[in-house]
Amino acid sequence: MIETSLQSFVEGRGQSEAARLLGVTAPAIHKALAANRDIRVVELPDGSFSAGELRPFPSQRKSKAA
Structure with a gap:
């Protein structure tokens, strides 16, 4: 897997592709x-692609101003 x-990924293929x-x-x-999200794309053995985001644990939500 790559x-x-x-x-x-986008630089090599363009946003639409x-x-x-x-x-x-x-x-x-x-x-x-x-x-600027930290998303990683993985090429699977069958040639398809999967993506996931790396986030801190526990995730800190931004509070909305009242």
Whole structure:
């Protein structure tokens, strides 16, 4: 299995193709990149792709201002 960052995955394929391969929309890819999320893409043995986000545990939610 080959693992890469979402940024590298998109640079090699473009946002539309990356979105299609991951089963999401191109705007979702754009939003994840703009938010600088730590998403890793893994190429599976069958040639498909899977993505997951690395986050601290426990996750700290941002509180909304009242």
